[in-house]
Amino acid sequence: MKTHLRSGALATLLAVAALSGCATATNPKDPFEGFNRAMFSFNDAVDKVAVKPAATVYSNVVPGFVQTGIGNFFGNLGDVWTMVNNLLQGKVVDGLSDMMRVAVNSTLGLGGVLDIGSEAGMAKHKEDFGQTLGRWGVKGGPYVVLPIFGSFTLRDTVAFPLDFKADPWGYKKPVRWRNVGTVVRLVDQRAAVLGASNLLEEAALDKYEFVRDAYLQRRTSQIYDGESGPKGKSSLNQGNQDDDWAYTRQEAEAAETSAAASAATAAAAAATEPRDQSGVEPAIRTKPADAAAKKDAQQQVPGSKLQQPVVLPVSSVSTDQTLMAEAKPSSDL
């Protein structure tokens, strides 16, 4: 089973490498999009036909406490590798906590079935070798979807066989119990998220892209333990880099300005002689910002960009409020 999967992963890598030549790269993060989409649909189909139905039966038939026990048992096995990776990343405190966790859960927790460690305040931190590589400075590289296993980066695809090999359950004898256990583990993990899996369907316009873009962000966040980048780089600032909002407010004002300008032009055209400002007053909203904008507009060609707008707090606020009011639907859902 194990070697099977490993060679499968390798074959995938090769296939990905082969495909990269002919793929039309639209997204720099995802040069293998054609291949990935095919794998994504394949995984989806397998889930629909086999895994999800099995998980549904499992969650309906198996008592809740047994499900929790099964989840804990396999989680405890995974914690051993988490410990190693935390230590490899130099996170000694976390690593030692993981060691205690495994020790406590394996003994007092009856071989991992009870998660006493969590109750004792030793939180679970999942770490894999891909995260360790990332911590060491290896870039994620392109996005890859593996058959059955789902989303990965190229780096994690390379690291994955090691994660697989490090899993204690892979050495369970006899082999038939190992295989049964592997299936139960898979079904249990799927069952844990049964109720929510339709949500993604609802939320995404393009499920593939949605999962990809969320996954790549999540991976970065995992590597830096909740940050969007190496320490010191605030995710808040990062998010603001492409913040078009300030610009949008200016645009809104500019739009009003050009509207006022064309109104003024129309009014001027209608009357043979130029009218004064009050003539166009009813056409637009009465606001201090508008009055100011209108003055500008009269000296400007309609439709031109607002010259370096000085957005006073007051005017931007009123524009904002107006937009909010307009955006709000009249009735509830």
Place this chain on the structure above:
Amino acid sequence: MNKFKQLFAIALSTASLAFAGGAMAQSAPAAPAQAAAEAPDVLVKRISLEVLNAAKADKEIQAGNQRRVLDLVEAKILPHVDFQRMTALAAGRFWRQATPEQQTQLANEFRTLLVFTYSGALTQVKDQQLEFKPMRGTVADNEVEVRSQVVQARGEPIQLGYRLEKLPSGWKIYDINVLGAWLVETYKGNFAAEIGKSGVDGLIKVLAEKNKKLAANAGGKVAKSS
């Protein structure tokens, strides 16, 4: 298999729950003054706990009463979210190319979609507990990030983060982080792809059709607005 996908979905649902809640006190006319005085982390915490408790306590929500869920979302979450900005950020550079009418339509449809998604998730809350981490930024800033996580009976904690901006009407959420992924950033690709295919109107159409389908799936209990 596809574990992340499912994890993300469940987290999305929990996220909605976690922040769905607490606007009840806020919907009163006196709300702005009160909201402005409230620190962003305090606000998020209060909303989160109220929503979580409301969802846990409401038997009809647990049973999947869509109407009740939508009401809860409408009353409690919406007053604290700046959908206009959320949409502008998700649309990125295309927002500037859209006409004001398109912007309004886009924000409306996006809002409806998110409300449906969150409402669908609200029925999932059972035994989750919330923990809060120190806020990034101070009350003196105009933008802060509030971080929390949902601790479940089984599985890893789910990280939830919120970006808030200071407006005269109080602090407003304009982006949500679920499991390390920001909602706006995640929708950006979807938006850009649709706009690239068939323009801003195309995106509005796709969103509207999706919302119509979701409304139909809600069993006719929900009358589509606007």
